[in-house]
Amino acid sequence: MADKFDFDLFVIGGGSGGVRAARVAAGEYGAKVGLAEGDRYGGTCVIRGCVPKKLMVFASEYSSVPEEAAAYGWDDMHAGTFNWHGFRERLNGELDRLEGIYRNLLSGADVETFDQRAKVKDAHTVELADGTTKSAKHILVATGGYPVRPDIPNADLGIVSDDIFQLEKLPKSILIIGGGYIACEFACILNGLGVEVTQYYRGAQILRGFDDEARGLVAESMKESGVDLHVGSDIVEMCLAKDKHDGPQPTASDASMGMSDKEAEAMRSETDGAVAGQQGPIWVKASTGTEKVFDMVLFATGRMPSTNDMGLEDVGVKLGRKGEIEVDEYSQTGVPSIYAIGDVTDRVNLTPVAIREGMAFVQTVFGSDPTPVDHDLIPSAIFTQPEMGTVGLSEEQAQDQEEIEVYCTSFKPMQTSFAGKSNRVMMKLIVSKESRVVLGCHIVAPNAGELIQMVGIAVKAKLTKEQFDATCAVHPTMSEELVTMRKPARTA
Known part of the structure; x- marks a missing residue:
């Protein structure tokens, strides 16, 4: 269909929403489609979110199996030590397999892919990282979002959710900052994997926005399972423990295990460098005045739309307060040729929603069937x-x-x-x-x-x-x- 343009559609972003829109537009409607992705295909859900997280959920749930099985007569079942390295190897293999499926789906639909970052140059042109440009009748931005750290000194000492899946080893103790679903899910996962988990949330109750009675029961269950949950508490200061105090300092897990200073120091040497940029246990001061040392700190304090350095505002696309792309009910921006779907619009940040938005976009633009996105009653x-x-x-x-x-x-x-x-x-x-x-x-x-x-x-x-x-x-x-x-x- 492309005539004066290189492509009928150029998609920026190889996540679930972008890939679905690209392959349906090409495979079912015969559009000439290009897609650029500067990272791994599959996006947040497949590579850094839903899929690896759910596999970790499965792994963490097995820790309670021997105890429950004993009540059902399985006397010879005993809890073993969780093999993080073995699990991570299988996890990465599964993610590689899924990424391959995404690439094959695009290839099978004759979508031309570019393994590099792209940004918008004008209403009908995208510029790739190597400096080349591609013209398109329609541009679809599906770049997703990314996790953010709070604006406090030394926040770079902590990790974010993207980092969890690449840890060389699990910490003995971890502080999780946040009370949303990502924070609570990882608190339960790591607790189930044997990590000593503390969680701070500045609000009165975790999972704000959900049914009060339901989130109250979840909080109660998390505490009963061993998560040290503190609401009305936030982090106000953090630094490397060695920079805060003279001499070797026991971590939170050291104290609970009754280690000697020599044993604690040996354990710390094993965990040092487990995360790029981390140089040892982290001292944290809470808003309540509590001071404690943790092997690791995880910030689960929110996500931002990935619109930085995309050139969007320069061509007239309006961004919201968080940097989200503002669109109408058909996912169209104020620039008629440019559309956006998924987390980058900060509407309903769920993978199935991004996929449905992608399908509605294709029906609207290539199917001559204007289809508004239905965001009502999403389970x-x-x-x-x-x-x-x-x-x-x-x-x-x-x-x-x-x-x-x-x-x-x-x-x-x-x-x-x-x-x-x-x-x-x-x-x-x-x-x-x-x-x-x-x-x-x-x-x-x-x-x-x-x-x-x-x-x-x-x-x-x-x-x-x-x-x-x-x-x-x-x-x-x-x-x-x-x-x-x-x-x-x-x-x-």
């Missing part, structure tokens, strides 16, 4: 332990807009209760008092992500509480509670 999961699954309105959001009924139950699930554990799960439905439509569902339980995917269909279809009740329960399961709660726990 999502937080892979803490236990997981949280959510779709629709929280109780707090719903009661602000209308009168509601809240159906909720919390109980010990059969599997862990039999093993003598105190773990609790929660099932919660938010129902409109007037229309009886289920406005939201919140689940805190093992495999809540799997459950909420199915419930999301019902909530998206705007089914009523009575339609939930008319569905026969599957017994014995945790999820049967979703269709057997007959009386509201409260109204609001």
Whole structure:
């Protein structure tokens, strides 16, 4: 289709959204498509986010298996030592495999790829890192986002989520700063892998924006599992421990293990240099006045859209306060030929959303079918332990807009209760008092992500509480509670 342009479409960014848009535009609509990616194909989700994180979740959950199995009669099962090197080798192999799939998908659709960074030169031109330029009728920016560190001295001593997967060895102790889903997920993962985890969050409760009752149960469960969670606490000062005090200083894990100074020093020498730029244990002072030494500090304090040095504002594309690209409901910027999808727009920062935005873009531009992006009632999961699954309105959001009924139950699930554990799960439905439509569902339980995917269909279809009740329960399961709660726990 390209005539006076080199390409019909040029995509900047090889993540899930950009790759989907590129290969569908080329493979299904016959467009001539180019794509530039300066890093690995697959983007945050495949290389630095969802996929490696979920594999780490799986790995961390095995730590409790021997104890639970013993309650079921498996007396010969014993907990072993987690082999980080072996796991990381298999993890990297899996990521290489997935990246290869992404490259093959593009190649199979005849998308021309450029393994280098690109930026926008004008409304119809991109400039590659080697100085060459490519013209395109349409430009799609899908560059994603990146993790940020707080603006405090020595913040470079800490790592961010991207670094976790490349650690040479796991630390003995770690301080995680933040209370969002990334901070909480890694707190649970590392705790399950045997790391002594402390978490600081400046707010009153972790997982701000989610249902209060659900996030409260997650916080309680994290503490019970061994995460030393401190809300209303933030980091105010940090430096290398050796720069703060004279002589060898025990780390947080040293103290808990009762090591001598000589033993502690030997252990520290093993962890020194585990992260590029890190030169030993880190001394931290909290806003509460607490001072402590950790082997490692992880900042999970937010992400920013990747729009730095992209040339966007120079050509008239408007950026928001965080640097996000401002777009309309069709993902189009103020420059008609330039579109943007995914995390770089800071709308709903989830991989499936970026993919749907990419598909809507292709339908709009190449399918002659203007398709606005539907960001309503998106199910999502937080892979803490236990997981949280959510779709629709929280109780707090719903009661602000209308009168509601809240159906909720919390109980010990059969599997862990039999093993003598105190773990609790929660099932919660938010129902409109007037229309009886289920406005939201919140689940805190093992495999809540799997459950909420199915419930999301019902909530998206705007089914009523009575339609939930008319569905026969599957017994014995945790999820049967979703269709057997007959009386509201409260109204609001």
